[in-house]
Amino acid sequence: MSSQEVEVLVVGAGQAGVAMSEHLSERGIPHIVLERHRIAERWRSMRWDSLVANGPAWHDRFPGLEFTDIEAGSFPSKEQVADYFVAYAEKIGAPIRCGVEVKSVRRNIGAPGFHVETSDGEYNARYVVAATGPFQRPVIPAVVPETAQLMQMHSSSYRNPGQLPQGAVLVVGAGSSGVQIAAEIQRSGRQVYLSVGPHDRPPRNYRGRDFCWWLGVLGKWDASTPALGAEHVTIAVSGADGGHTVDFRALAENGIKLVGRTMEFQDGTMRFADDLGTNIANGDAHYLELLDEADAYVERNGLDLPEEPEARLLRPDPESLTNPIRELDLAAAGITSIVWATGFAVDYSWLQVDAFDAKGRPLQQRGVSTEPGVYFLGLPWQSRRGSSFIWGVWHDAKYVADQITIQRSYLTHNEQDALVASGAV
Numbered sequence: 001m002s003s004q005e006v007e008v009l010v011v012g013a014g015q016a017g018v019a020m021s022e023h024l025s026e027r028g029i030p031h032i033v034l035e036r037h038r039i040a041e042r043w044r045s046m047r048w049d050s051l052v053a054n055g056p057a058w059h060d061r062f063p064g065l066e067f068t069d070i071e072a073g074s075f076p077s078k079e080q081v082a083d084y085f086v087a088y089a090e091k092i093g094a095p096i097r098c099g100v101e102v103k104s105v106r107r108n109i110g111a112p113g114f115h116v117e118t119s120d121g122e123y124n125a126r127y128v129v130a131a132t133g134p135f136q137r138p139v140i141p142a143v144v145p146e147t148a149q150l151m152q153m154h155s156s157s158y159r160n161p162g163q164l165p166q167g168a169v170l171v172v173g174a175g176s177s178g179v180q181i182a183a184e185i186q187r188s189g190r191q192v193y194l195s196v197g198p199h200d201r202p203p204r205n206y207r208g209r210d211f212c213w214w215l216g217v218l219g220k221w222d223a224s225t226p227a228l229g230a231e232h233v234t235i236a237v238s239g240a241d242g243g244h245t246v247d248f249r250a251l252a253e254n255g256i257k258l259v260g261r262t263m264e265f266q267d268g269t270m271r272f273a274d275d276l277g278t279n280i281a282n283g284d285a286h287y288l289e290l291l292d293e294a295d296a297y298v299e300r301n302g303l304d305l306p307e308e309p310e311a312r313l314l315r316p317d318p319e320s321l322t323n324p325i326r327e328l329d330l331a332a333a334g335i336t337s338i339v340w341a342t343g344f345a346v347d348y349s350w351l352q353v354d355a356f357d358a359k360g361r362p363l364q365q366r367g368v369s370t371e372p373g374v375y376f377l378g379l380p381w382q383s384r385r386g387s388s389f390i391w392g393v394w395h396d397a398k399y400v401a402d403q404i405t406i407q408r409s410y411l412t413h414n415e416q417d418a419l420v421a422s423g424a425v
């Protein structure tokens with residue numbers, strides 16, 4: 001079977017693939033984007049029903065288009081986010097082919113570029129951009145065996161409380177997903193236990209500005225990538241119910257029982273680390289530091305933003321914090337299900353090139369991989385904190401498009417023409 005020739009093949013049409021297409025088109029670089037499902041599929045079908053964006057509509061978007069169906073300060077629903085990227089792809093005329101899965105990418109031998117096998121034929125691509133997302137494979141730590149009499153699901157499979165059997169629920173993980181899911185289940189009338197690890201919890205709004213604004217002006221979206229092996233601390237934020245600061249004490253006041261990091265399960269009993277107090281205290285310290293930095297920014301720039309001293313008042317410690325539960329007999333506590341909001345890993349099994357370390361992690365710098373001609377986009381911390389978010393991926397895509405342009409210009413370089421142009425001959 002003959003292969004279709006393509007200059008740049010982009011794999012995945014989430015926000016990363018759409019951004020990549022825009023920047024390639026701007027530079028006149030021929031390309032196609034292959035998407036196995038639909039544009040922005042993960043926003044449509046791999047997230048819970050009530051999810052709204054964590055950032056307001058004015059922030060969580062690309063520069064070239066505003067949300068039209070929602071106020072700038074509101075939080076778009078997951079469907080509105082997906083619709084936004086479909087509209088964006090249409091606006092820029094992105095050459096996206098949906099329903100085509102990339103099965104393998106291999107380096108050509110004795111010829112430039114890559115041989116690509118897909119569910120719809122073969123391609124020969126000079127460059128490949130892997131834009132398949134930061135969150136591909138759900139990770140559930142091996143703590144509770146499948147034989148335990150409990151329903152276990154990952155946050156990416158959670159849709160709504162109606163999915164869960166009657167009874168109390170343990171939610172493991174207190175990043176943005178875990179806290180939002182725990183609050184929703186608790187509101188549905190269940191007893192919820194929330195296992196809280198290390199986290200940052202920026203104020204949703206301070207002195208009249210959203211945290212997205214503060215992270216922007218304080219340069220924190222642009223914070224550079226931590227060294228390999230440095231501990232990643234999840235950010236707990238929420239746009240649910242119009243947006244509010246994640247406050248673990250308030251969750252406890254509403255009836256959620258907080259516990260430390262989930263450690264081990266034996267004979268029906270779950271054990272939790274003795275770290276709840278430390279995790280909450282570190283989260284508070286980060287929160288208060290951000291208020292200090294925001295105040296200093298206001299003063300330094302002479303801004304007229306209303307003071308908000310009440311933002312510094314912390315609620316009283318709940319019982320689960322003063323007297324933490326270290327062991328829980330799940331059956332006795334009535335727990336019948338566990339939602340693991342414990343994050344994701346990447347899966348590049350289709351990308352069979354020399355661009356990974358022994359653990360399968362991409363070897364790349366700002367998206368430029370160790371395999372010449374292969375690029376990544378949308379990785380967590382690819383170039384900065386914002387890289388895996390809507391705001392950041394657009395800027396990373398611009399950089400990757402520049403790198404492809406530079407490589408193409410070397411290939412079209414003609415030594416003799418260059419000498420003539422410079423007047424040397």
Ligand SMILES: Cc1cc2nc3c(=O)[nH]c(=O)nc-3n(C[C@H](O)[C@H](O)[C@H](O)COP(=O)(O)OP(=O)(O)OC[C@H]3O[C@@H](n4cnc5c(N)ncnc54)[C@H](O)[C@@H]3O)c2cc1C
Pocket residue numbers: 011012013014015016017034035036037038039040041042043047051052053054055060100101102103131132133134135177350377378379388389390391393
């Ligand atoms: C619960 C949750 C909430 C989030 N909320 C926000 C938010 O509010 N604001 C924000 O900025 N960020 C948010 N993020 C982070 C980030 O914006 C999203 O994860 C986003 O989906 C990443 O976009 P992406 O294009 O990089 O990857 P994805 O959206 O994962 O898109 C990758 C695409 O590649 C396709 N694909 C994969 N493999 C192949 C293959 N072999 N062949 C063809 N196609 C393939 C997939 O079908 C998918 O459509 C959130 C993440 C999660 C998990």
